[in-house]
Amino acid sequence: MTDIILNDDEKASIINSRKKNLSLNKYSFELSIEIENAKSIPDQVTINNYNAQIADIEKQNAVLDAEFAKLNITIPNTPPAIG
Secondary structure (H helix, E strand, O other), X not given: OOOOOOOHHHHHHHHHHHHHHHHHHHHHHHHHHHHHHOXXXXXXXXXXXXXXXXXXXXXXXXXXXXXXXXXXOOOXXXXXXXX
């Protein structure tokens, strides 16, 4: 079976999808930290675990950014927002 070669636009779409999922997960962990801190006695181990997960997500985003930079993608200029 022959591998299908993805073009740069397809690769960018996959990267952006992964980045969105990571952003969703990061936000979820940030919310979890806020919820944990709302307890009368927050569990610091739990908070540390959430922070470690957030740090991992940031590292994963850096990898995805590096992969995106390798692609031959031109991002169209968008006019500044009015108002």
